[in-house]
Amino acid sequence: ETGVTQSPTHLIKTRGQQVTLRCSSQSGHNTVSWYQQALGQGPQFIFQYYREEENGRGNFPPRFSGLQFPNYSSELNVNALELDDSALYLCASGRLGNTEAFFGQGTRLTVV
């Protein structure tokens, strides 16, 4: 158990819709990162939040956005869903400067 929980566990959306995925981090973790893991691939870094501000981003378009809240929870929002957005989305929390990232169990998003 990592103490990081994600909701929902599974989700089905229609192309063009918007989706919000949620992550609850461990108390005291001031960073949260989101990753997209397509089937048969390794996770790809989407972005990281630190103290409620985005402070690092991977090669993902602006329709991928996030929020981090003071209560150690965070959200990943994806607008104008495309079929290729179907993937497992993982959040990982930690403390800036520490090496270990603690992962949640992921949300499986299917876009039809």
Added chain:
Amino acid sequence: AQTVTQSQPEMSVQEAETVTLSCTYDTSESDYYLFWYKQPPSRQMILVIRQEAYKQQNATENRFSVNFQKAAKSFSLKISDSQLGDAAMYFCAYRSLLGTGTASKLTFGTGTRLQVTL
């Protein structure tokens, strides 16, 4: 940009035997971290072992050990006395130490699926 390559999509090992999973990476940085993560069917990434690049000594964690060859940019994972519970996807990952923000970014390989047979 850093890249991580795992050239073995699948590996199989008999229970109680030893298996080695391969990983190579590419970077121009001199200081960084390398990790092996395990992803069981529950999907949650679990840290298996970590290696700091400035340390020459290979990291060990119980039955898990690494062979870190910095000049060759190679980072293999050895699992000794394999158990049925070791069956999972294993991902090699790289993390830069430069700056903040994306410095926490993990760059993953494509993974190796390990099967453990009786």
